[in-house]
Amino acid sequence: MINKERILNLFFELVRIDSPSLQEKEVAVCLHKKMEERGYTVTEDKAGELSGGNTGNLIVHVPATGEGTPIAFSAHMDCVHPCHGVEPIVEGDLVRSKGDTVLGGDDKAGIAMAIEALNHLEDESIPHPDVYFVFSICEESGMHGAKNIDTSLLPAKDIIILDSGGKVGSIVVAAPAKAGIMMNFIGKSAHAGIAPEEGVSAIQIAAEAVSKMNLLRIDESTTANLGHIEGGSVTNIVADSVSLTAEARSLHDEVLNKQLEHMESCCADAVKKIGGSYKFEYEISYPALHVPEDSTVLAKVEQACINIGLDPERGPTGGGSDANVLYGKGYNAVTLGIGMSKVHTTDEFIKMESLTRGAELVAEIMKS
Numbered sequence: 001m002i003n004k005e006r007i008l009n010l011f012f013e014l015v016r017i018d019s020p021s022l023q024e025k026e027v028a029v030c031l032h033k034k035m036e037e038r039g040y041t042v043t044e045d046k047a048g049e050l051s052g053g054n055t056g057n058l059i060v061h062v063p064a065t066g067e068g069t070p071i072a073f074s075a076h077m078d079c080v081h082p083c084h085g086v087e088p089i090v091e092g093d094l095v096r097s098k099g100d101t102v103l104g105g106d107d108k109a110g111i112a113m114a115i116e117a118l119n120h121l122e123d124e125s126i127p128h129p130d131v132y133f134v135f136s137i138c139e140e141s142g143m144h145g146a147k148n149i150d151t152s153l154l155p156a157k158d159i160i161i162l163d164s165g166g167k168v169g170s171i172v173v174a175a176p177a178k179a180g181i182m183m184n185f186i187g188k189s190a191h192a193g194i195a196p197e198e199g200v201s202a203i204q205i206a207a208e209a210v211s212k213m214n215l216l217r218i219d220e221s222t223t224a225n226l227g228h229i230e231g232g233s234v235t236n237i238v239a240d241s242v243s244l245t246a247e248a249r250s251l252h253d254e255v256l257n258k259q260l261e262h263m264e265s266c267c268a269d270a271v272k273k274i275g276g277s278y279k280f281e282y283e284i285s286y287p288a289l290h291v292p293e294d295s296t297v298l299a300k301v302e303q304a305c306i307n308i309g310l311d312p313e314r315g316p317t318g319g320g321s322d323a324n325v326l327y328g329k330g331y332n333a334v335t336l337g338i339g340m341s342k343v344h345t346t347d348e349f350i351k352m353e354s355l356t357r358g359a360e361l362v363a364e365i366m367k368s
């Protein structure tokens with residue numbers, strides 16, 4: 001059986017360790033020690049050095065005790081702010097923070113489930129194939145752990161990411177690609193009172209471009225948003241520069257490209273109408289994720305849900321995660337709901353039952 005007290009103790013131990021993005025060393029040291037004491041091979045990759053963090057991703061290899069395809073489970077070690085001095089409290093069936101920090105169940109609940117699942121299999125001598133754990137860094141701030149992972153340390157092709165907010169039994173089968181966009185509008189400065197006709201207002205170019213852009217909800221799988229605008233100086237000078245940052249997301253890479261083309265063409269049209277020039281640059285932060293209908297790892301997860309009396313529920317998500325990045329690197333990535341709720345707020349909580357059911361599900365997927 002899943003040991004409720006043991007998983008709760010481990011979870012509490014982990015959330016009490018401060019681990020903002022790129023500062024995960026203390027929690028990494030704790031996990032490294034725990035895994036090595038049990039005789040598993042633990043390797044820290046170079047993702048920390050490559051992304052400016054104080055530790056890399058930890059990749060743990062638990063040798064097979066039975067048959068089956070090697071499988072990996074991943075959860076990230078970092079938390080969003082405010083996450084210093086987390087004091088977890090139990091309230092009925094809920095675990096939450098004292099209220100002045102996040103709980104850090106995102107994603108330490110995932111780590112605790114993975115380890116407790118393995119404890120359970122070992123307690124009962126239930127055989128399992130080669131199992132890998134990936135405890136990643138910096139998921140919350142650009143997924144730099146996953147982006148810089150040393151894939152030679154992770155030969156398992158099937159990877160289960162324990163990092164979604166849905167209830168235990170929910171399975172993320174699609175997640176959008178995201179583009180970060182930077183727009184610059186360049187006008188020409190002139191004295192606003194004496195010679196305004198010699199100027200080109202960058203603010204007017206930006207306004208013209210933005211007024212023509214399709215934004216926010218584009219279609220059921222595509223969104224776009226302007227995040228920050230900056231430019232101009234004083235009222236008696238025609239503004240010669242405006243910069244704008246934005247993002248666009250879509251479950252379909254080709255629709256995302258169309259949205260980017262549309263946004264750029266609004267900039268081009270504005271310059272044609274008002275004058276001046278523009279720069280439109282973007283970077284695809286991560287690709288869209290699609291779990292194919294006939295995915296064997298999806299079938300395995302759904303069967304495991306049924307085996308333990310859960311109703312598997314497939315669905316898309318609006319956010320990206322390590323799963324998108326690992327999928328982009330060729331892994332069969334499936335993300336599971338682990339029951340964490342109100343994440344990224346000081347009201348974050350997780351039900352005790354989610355912790356234990358999550359661990360039970362992971363154990364069921366893990367076994368041969």
Ligand SMILES: [Zn+2]
Nearest residue numbers: 106107139163
């Ligand atoms: Zn997370």
